[in-house]
Amino acid sequence: MSKLNVRALAAQALAPIIEQHASLSSTLPPLQERCPERDRPLLQNLVYGTAREWLYFQAITRPLLKKPIKDFPVLALLALGIYQLLRTRIPAHAAIAETVEAARQLGYNHTTGLLNALLRGVQREQESLCANAVKYQHAHPEWLVKQLRKDWPDHADDIMAANNQAADLTLRVNTRQITTADYLALLQAQDIEATACQYSSVGIRLTQLCDVTSLPLYAEGGFSVQDESAQLAAVLLNPAANSVVLDACAAPAGKTAHLLEQADYQQLLAIDNEEKRVKRMHENLARLKLNFPFVQVLTADASQPHTWATDAQFDAILLDAPCTATGVIRRHPDIKLLRKASDVSQTVALQAQILAALWPTLKVGGRLLYATCSVLKAENELQVGSFLHHTANAREIMIDADWGVTRPVGRQIFPSVQGGDGFYYALLEKIA
Numbered sequence: 001m002s003k004l005n006v007r008a009l010a011a012q013a014l015a016p017i018i019e020q021h022a023s024l025s026s027t028l029p030p031l032q033e034r035c036p037e038r039d040r041p042l043l044q045n046l047v048y049g050t051a052r053e054w055l056y057f058q059a060i061t062r063p064l065l066k067k068p069i070k071d072f073p074v075l076a077l078l079a080l081g082i083y084q085l086l087r088t089r090i091p092a093h094a095a096i097a098e099t100v101e102a103a104r105q106l107g108y109n110h111t112t113g114l115l116n117a118l119l120r121g122v123q124r125e126q127e128s129l130c131a132n133a134v135k136y137q138h139a140h141p142e143w144l145v146k147q148l149r150k151d152w153p154d155h156a157d158d159i160m161a162a163n164n165q166a167a168d169l170t171l172r173v174n175t176r177q178i179t180t181a182d183y184l185a186l187l188q189a190q191d192i193e194a195t196a197c198q199y200s201s202v203g204i205r206l207t208q209l210c211d212v213t214s215l216p217l218y219a220e221g222g223f224s225v226q227d228e229s230a231q232l233a234a235v236l237l238n239p240a241a242n243s244v245v246l247d248a249c250a251a252p253a254g255k256t257a258h259l260l261e262q263a264d265y266q267q268l269l270a271i272d273n274e275e276k277r278v279k280r281m282h283e284n285l286a287r288l289k290l291n292f293p294f295v296q297v298l299t300a301d302a303s304q305p306h307t308w309a310t311d312a313q314f315d316a317i318l319l320d321a322p323c324t325a326t327g328v329i330r331r332h333p334d335i336k337l338l339r340k341a342s343d344v345s346q347t348v349a350l351q352a353q354i355l356a357a358l359w360p361t362l363k364v365g366g367r368l369l370y371a372t373c374s375v376l377k378a379e380n381e382l383q384v385g386s387f388l389h390h391t392a393n394a395r396e397i398m399i400d401a402d403w404g405v406t407r408p409v410g411r412q413i414f415p416s417v418q419g420g421d422g423f424y425y426a427l428l429e430k431i432a
Contacts, residue, residue, distance in 0.1 A: 006039050007080055007102035010046040014076035017051065017334050024051060024334045041209070050076070050083040052139065052164055052333040057082045059136035060129045064121050074111045077103050081119040085126070092123050139164060143341035144326065151377045155414055159375060159422070162415040163329040163336075169206040170197065170420070171215075172226040172254075174288055176261050180204065183223065186216050198419070199403045200231035202261075221288035226254045227331070229403075229413050229420030230373070233318060234258035236399065236425055237369040242266045243315035248302040248358060251277035253284045255318055255371075256297075260290040271300040271308065303354045309361045316367050317358055321351045323372035323379050327415055327422020348378050355387050359394065362430045367397065370426045375414060380424035381407045388428070397427040 004012075009031045016022035028047055035043050050057070057079040069075045077099050084095035096119045100112050122129060130137075138145060138160040148156040173180045180202050187194040187204070192215070197203030205228070212218060212225055233255045239245045241263040247256045251272035259268060272278050278299045285291045300308040302319070324347055329335045355370065362368055372379050385408060388394055396409060404413040410426030 004034070004105050005098055005102055006035065006043050006046065007077065007099045008105045009035055009043055010050070010080050011073045011076040011102060011106065013043075013047045014050060014054075014079070015072040017337055018054075018075065019072040021338055023338065024048075024332065044209075045088075046080055046083065048166065048333055049087055050079050051337065052166075052330075053083065053087070054079055054139065054333075054337060055141065056133060056136050056139040059133035060122065061118060063129065063132060064118055069111075069114075071108055071111065073106050074103060074108050074115065077106075077115060078118055081115070082122055085119065085123055086130075096120065096123070140336055141339070144336070144339070147341075147344070147376060152375070152414075159414055162417050163333075165330055165417050166209075167227070167330045167421070169209050169212070169225065170227050170231075171204045171206065171212075171223045172200070172231050172258060173202045173204060173223050174221055174257075174261055174290075175202055176289070177220065177222050178217065183217070190216060197228045197231070199401075200228045200235070202258075203228045203231050219287070221290075224254055224257055224284070224288065226258070227328070227421045229327075229423035230254060231258065232401075232403070232423070232425065233320070233369060233371050234262055236427060237316055237318050237367060239263065239265065239316035239367075244313060245269070246309070246314045246317045246358075246361065247271070248317060248319045248354070249273075249322060250297075250318075250320070251281050253281035253297075255320060256281065256295075257285060257288050257290050259318070260285070260288075260292065260295065264292070265294055267294050267296065269296045269298060269309075269314075271298045271302060273299065273301045275299050303350070303357050305357050305361050311360050312363045313361050314366060315363055316369075317362055318369050318371065319355065319358060320371045321354060321379075321383075323347055323351070323374040324376060325373050327373040327375045327413070327424075330415055331421065344376060344378055348383060351379060351383055352387070355383070356391075359391065359430070364393075364430050364432050366430050368428045368430070370410070370424075370428065372424045373421060374424060375412070375422040380412060381409045381426070384426040384428070385409045393431050394428050395431055397429050399425060399427055 013027045013031050016027050081099040084090045100116045103112050103115050140160050173183045193207040194204050245265050245268045247270040250256050250270035256270040281297050325335055370384055399411045404411045413423040415422040
């Protein structure tokens, strides 16, 4: 196949998500490698922007289609064309011409006339088509809209609006190497626009997306990429120096690294059940120079601790529980297209299994921080509330903070256009 233009590459990234339920994290990186470096920001913008509003764009084109488009790459190109027409400053003639050319490059010559006509129809009738599709403007699947409105009637619209905005790039400074203030000054000295985060003392928000490997001190391990909401975990758990700590479901080791930046421990065990993800954990800790002798990274199943732990082993446990990731949709817009309503009950069952299995490994007086990047009550306050109701030797430690909202159990953060991702935290203590 001859060299593909950016729209063709973007269509190849999007089509497997719709056709095979692949994720952007698996489809996009190989295509970025094939894209000229100067065009990579455009490729990412096209793919993420189109995925973010895919459901809205489908609603816009419905009145124009006499029958559904069966070729998934062509369906992706149609959505890409609409994204360019409605959401970018790319001249309409260039957007349409390049998108039609992409269909030709991908071997769909027989669709170029249809694609051209549809995109010109959208350009011509934009106002009326958008007005007819206004009820789908939130661009979320119907099951999720219903659940958000049920869980958060006063916040659902704001949550969906935040999900439809691109997130800022947020860094966590490795304070074993440099202070937050000094790293911020280093960025500003290189004319990189950056500000200190509001709630995390080690967080820095960049106003422009960039190649993080080109930022100062990347190779030396001076920082990690981590959302501000996720940076609160290690601070909340705050294990004492020389304690025995477990980070369960730890990949890619972002929170593990933050714990290690805070103190030295007698032992820190970080586990994940996927070998490939565990390899990445090793790589990340090595880059940050945090692979100390007391750190053990293990491929293990958090729901089966009898195979890798003993009772009353840990002083502190961080359980970043598996979840639907509905709080990080703005960073992973394909979640809207991949998640199903049935995933929630399956995830809730797995969370309950892991929480119940890990609890015996915690010492009396020890603390467990339950965390998710979800905004659904079933995975968060209802899950932990049920655990507390059925577990006599567990009590909640109230989180006193100026971020998020207090819930009957724990604290919920909503995704915010200017702030962090959606997250939930509950801090539990084991009593005698």
